[in-house]
Amino acid sequence: MATETSLLHIIERQIGSKYIGDDCAYLEDLGVVITQDSLVEDVHFCMDWITSQELGYKSIMVNVSDICASGCMPKYITVALSLPKNVSAEWVEGFYEGAKKACAESGVEIVGGDLTGSNKVMISCCAVGQKVSGRGVATRSGARAGYKVVVSGECGNSAVGLGLLMGQIDKNIFTAEERQRFITSHLMPCAEVEFSGKIASQMTDDIPYAMMDTSDGLMDALAKIAVRSGIGMVIDFEKIPVCHAMKKLQNWQDFVMFGGEDYKLVACVPQEVQCSFGTVIGEVVAGHGVDVKIGESTRHFDLNSVQERTYKHFE
Amino acid sequence: MATETSLLHIIERQIGSKYIGDDCAYLEDLGVVITQDSLVEDVHFCMDWITSQELGYKSIMVNVSDICASGCMPKYITVALSLPKNVSAEWVEGFYEGAKKACAESGVEIVGGDLTGSNKVMISCCAVGQKVSGRGVATRSGARAGYKVVVSGECGNSAVGLGLLMGQIDKNIFTAEERQRFITSHLMPCAEVEFSGKIASQMTDDIPYAMMDTSDGLMDALAKIAVRSGIGMVIDFEKIPVCHAMKKLQNWQDFVMFGGEDYKLVACVPQEVQCSFGTVIGEVVAGHGVDVKIGESTRHFDLNSVQERTYKHFE
Numbered sequence: 001m002a003t004e005t006s007l008l009h010i011i012e013r014q015i016g017s018k019y020i021g022d023d024c025a026y027l028e029d030l031g032v033v034i035t036q037d038s039l040v041e042d043v044h045f046c047m048d049w050i051t052s053q054e055l056g057y058k059s060i061m062v063n064v065s066d067i068c069a070s071g072c073m074p075k076y077i078t079v080a081l082s083l084p085k086n087v088s089a090e091w092v093e094g095f096y097e098g099a100k101k102a103c104a105e106s107g108v109e110i111v112g113g114d115l116t117g118s119n120k121v122m123i124s125c126c127a128v129g130q131k132v133s134g135r136g137v138a139t140r141s142g143a144r145a146g147y148k149v150v151v152s153g154e155c156g157n158s159a160v161g162l163g164l165l166m167g168q169i170d171k172n173i174f175t176a177e178e179r180q181r182f183i184t185s186h187l188m189p190c191a192e193v194e195f196s197g198k199i200a201s202q203m204t205d206d207i208p209y210a211m212m213d214t215s216d217g218l219m220d221a222l223a224k225i226a227v228r229s230g231i232g233m234v235i236d237f238e239k240i241p242v243c244h245a246m247k248k249l250q251n252w253q254d255f256v257m258f259g260g261e262d263y264k265l266v267a268c269v270p271q272e273v274q275c276s277f278g279t280v281i282g283e284v285v286a287g288h289g290v291d292v293k294i295g296e297s298t299r300h301f302d303l304n305s306v307q308e309r310t311y312k313h314f315e
Numbered sequence: 316m317a318t319e320t321s322l323l324h325i326i327e328r329q330i331g332s333k334y335i336g337d338d339c340a341y342l343e344d345l346g347v348v349i350t351q352d353s354l355v356e357d358v359h360f361c362m363d364w365i366t367s368q369e370l371g372y373k374s375i376m377v378n379v380s381d382i383c384a385s386g387c388m389p390k391y392i393t394v395a396l397s398l399p400k401n402v403s404a405e406w407v408e409g410f411y412e413g414a415k416k417a418c419a420e421s422g423v424e425i426v427g428g429d430l431t432g433s434n435k436v437m438i439s440c441c442a443v444g445q446k447v448s449g450r451g452v453a454t455r456s457g458a459r460a461g462y463k464v465v466v467s468g469e470c471g472n473s474a475v476g477l478g479l480l481m482g483q484i485d486k487n488i489f490t491a492e493e494r495q496r497f498i499t500s501h502l503m504p505c506a507e508v509e510f511s512g513k514i515a516s517q518m519t520d521d522i523p524y525a526m527m528d529t530s531d532g533l534m535d536a537l538a539k540i541a542v543r544s545g546i547g548m549v550i551d552f553e554k555i556p557v558c559h560a561m562k563k564l565q566n567w568q569d570f571v572m573f574g575g576e577d578y579k580l581v582a583c584v585p586q587e588v589q590c591s592f593g594t595v596i597g598e599v600v601a602g603h604g605v606d607v608k609i610g611e612s613t614r615h616f617d618l619n620s621v622q623e624r625t626y627k628h629f630e
Contacts, residue, residue, distance in 0.1 A: 010404055010407050010408055010411065011407070011411060011430065015425045017427075024427070025393070025426035027390070027426065027443065030346070030391075031345070034427065034441070034443060036393040036395045036429055038397055038431050040397055040433045075344075075345070080353045080439045082353055082355055089322065092322050092325050093325055093329065096325065096326060097329065100329060100330070109334075111332060111340035111349065112332075112335060112340040112349065112351065114351055115323060116353050116358055118435065118437065119357070120434060122355075122397065124351070126351050
C-alpha cells in the first residue's frame with residue numbers, strides 16, 4: 001500500500017519542479033500565482049453534514065486561502081464539479097449560491113470549470129492570483145532568524161467542529177452557541193484575504209518572508225516553514241489565539257496545535273512589520289524544528305513528529 | 316433527474332459570467348487564458364483499457380487542447396489526482412511518466428496540484444496559456460460570413476477506438492495495425508499545438524476568428540461556433556479528413572461527424588489566412604446551423620439535433 005508521503009515523493013521526483021512545495025506556484029513570467037485543491041465526498045466532507053451552500057462556499061475559500069498564503073491578490077477561480085446522477089438541480093443551485101457568496105467576500109470571480117458525472121461528489125477548484133507590483137511573493141522558504149511569527153486568528157476550532165459532526169466529541173459539554181461556532185468554523189472557513197493583504201503591502205520585492213495557511217494545522221505549517229527555510233522557531237503556546245470554550249476539552253492543546261482546516265495564515269516577517277491585526281506567537285531562530293513553550297516546559301517538534309499526528313488520506 | 320444541459324443552465328444563470336462559453340477563459344488584465352477539465356474513472360475511462368502512462372498523457376493533452384483552441388501559447392498546468400487506496404506506487408510513477416511526455420511534446424510545465432484519496436481515480440487539470448502580444452484570442456463567437464472552415468486532422472478515429480475497446484465494434488473487420496491506430500487516437504490524443512500556433516500567428520488583435528476543439532465531435536464544434544457567432548456553415552463532407560480504414564464501418568459517416576475525443580481543432584478564419592497545414596472543409600455563411608453536403612444531398616443540423624447524438628454524463 002502506497003502512503004501519501006511516498007506518493008508525494010514520487011511526484012516530486014518525477015516532476016522535479018521548482019514550483020512544488022508552496023501553497024501556490026508563482027509563474028514569474030506571467031506575474032501570476034496558481035493553486036488547485038480538491039474536495040472529495042467521504043474524504044473531505046460527508047453529504048449528511050454539509051449543505052450544498054456550505055460546500056460551495058468552502059470549495060472557493062480553501063483555494064483562495066492558498067492564494068492568500070502567497071501574499072498575492074486573489075482574482076479568478078475555476079470550478080470543476082463531478083456529480084452522481086441522483087444530485088438534484090436544487091443542490092447545484094445551492095452549491096453555486098454558496099460559491100458566489102465566497103467569491104463576493106474574497107473578491108474573486110468564477111471564470112469557468114467543468115461538469116462531469118461520477119459516483120461521489122468531487123469538487124476541484126483552481127484559483128489564480130495576481131502579483132502586485134513592488135510587493136514580494138511569500139514562500140515557505142522565506143523565514144529568517146530574528147523574524148517574528150504571526151498568526152491571523154483562532155486555531156483548532158475547525159477540528160473541534162469536525163469532532164462534533166462525527167460524534168467523536170460529546171456535544172453536551174458545549175452550549176448550543178459554542179457548538180455552532182465550532183461547526184461553522186469547519187463548514188464555512190473564511191480565507192484570510194485582509195490579513196494577507198496587510199502583510200504583503202508592507203513587503204517589498206527584496207525582503208524574503210514566509211506565509212502558509214493552517215489547512216493541515218498550526219504546527220504543520222510552522223514545521224514546514226522551518227524545514228523549507230532552514231531555521232527553527234520558538235513559540236509561546238499561551239499567545240496562540242484560542243476560543244475560550246475549547247478549554248472544556250481535556251486534550252484542547254492538541255486541537256490548537258494539530259487541528260486542521262482552520263485556514264488561518266501563519267506569517268514570518270521582519271520585526272519592524274506592523275502586525276497589530278494579527279497575533280505574534282513567537283520568533284524565528286537559528287536551528288531547526290519548533291520549540292513550543294507550554295507553561296514551565298518546552299516541547300520540541302520536527303516535521304516528522306508533527307506529521308505523525310496529521311490526518312492522512314492514504315493510510 | 317437533472318440533465319447535464321439543465322445543470323449547465325443553472326451554472327450559467329448563477330454565475331452569469333462573460334467567461335463561460337469558450338474552451339478557455341481569457342483573463343484580459345493578466346494576459347492569460349485558463350481552462351480546467353476532469354477525467355473520471357468509469358465515466359471518461361476504464362482502468363482495464365488504459366495504462367497509467369496513457370492516462371497521464373491524455374489528462375495533460377485534453378487540457379492543453381483547450382488552450383490551443385484559444386490561439387494562446389500553452390505554458391503551465393496543475394494536476395489534481397484523487398486515488399483509491401489500492402492504487403500502487405508504480406501506477407503513480409507511470410501516470411507522471413505519461414504526463415511528462417505530454418508536457419514535453421506540448422511545451423507545458425507541471426507547476427503543482429493536489430493529491431487526495433477517493434473511491435475512484437479522478438484527474439482534474441488546470442492549464443494556463445499566455446496571450447502572445449499582437450495576436451488575437453480565438454473565441455467561439457469569432458466566425459464571420461465569408462470565412463473558411465479549417466480542420467486540423469482526421470475526425471472520428473477516437474470514437475472508433477472507444478467502440479473497439481468497449482467491444483461495440485467487431486474488431487475482426489480491421490487489421491491489427493488499423494485497430495492500433497484507432498485505439499491510440501482514443502487513449503493518447505495529441506493537442507494541436509502547432510496548428511493553433513500557425514493559425515494564431517496570422518491573426519492580429521483587430522480580426523475576430525473562431526477556434527474550438529472537437530472534444531465532443533466535429534459537428535458539435537461547428538454547431539456551437541455557429542450559434543455563438545450567429546452565422547451558418549456549409550460543409551463539404553467529402554473534404555473532411557478521414558482515415559481510410561474507417562469506411563469499413565457501415566455507419567462511418569456518423570463517427571466522422573459525431574464521434575468525440577479526437578481533440579482536433581476547427582478554425583473559422585478569413586479567406587486570406589494561409590492554412591495549407593490543415594484542411595479546408597467548408598465556408599461560413601449568413602444564416603444559422605450547419606449544412607453538410609453529402610454526395611447529392613444536404614443534411615441540416617442545429618445545435619439541438621447535434622446534441623441529441625452526443626454522449627451525456629447525466630442521462
